[in-house]
Amino acid sequence: MKYNNKKIRREEEKRKMSTKVEHALELHNRGCNCAQAVACSFCKEFDIDEDEMFRIAEGFGLGMGCMEMCGALSGMAMIIGLDNSKGSTEEGSKTKGTTYKKIREQVERFVGKNGSCICRELKGVDTGKVLCSCSQCIEDAVKLTEKYLAER
Secondary structure, eight states, X not given: OHHXXXXXXXXXXXXXXXXXXXXXXXXXXXXXXXXXXXXXXXXXXXXXXXXXXXXXXXXXXXXXXXXXXXXXXXHHHHHHHHHHOOOBTTTBOTTHHHHHHHHHHHXXXXXXXXXXXXXXXXXXXXXXXXXXXXXHHHHHHHHHHHHHHHHO
């Protein structure tokens, strides 16, 4: 009976998973880094070519290559910036402050759930205790981004 309950719970969780989460996890399984997986899952909303976003986000995986800020959160920050920024290279951006605030709020939510926003800490490199898998970081970042976009 326990097996059936676990199986049912897993299937319920899978059904609850958004198509964006599914797409992001599929991208990650195909070799995209965490930043690419999150950012590319929102390309359609912003009319951005997924391959172009893939190239833009490449340097942000693995905590920008040095296990610092979680790549999934960097991907989330790219999308929040795309959504919030009203600036241009000619005039600068008067929305930087609000963009930073919105990103900080989402990062704080992520940290509240997962205990850190630093890749090395999330992966337990120094402690041996993994706080959050890459797949879970991606899922959480996509869900936070979806919620942010829905509430704006």
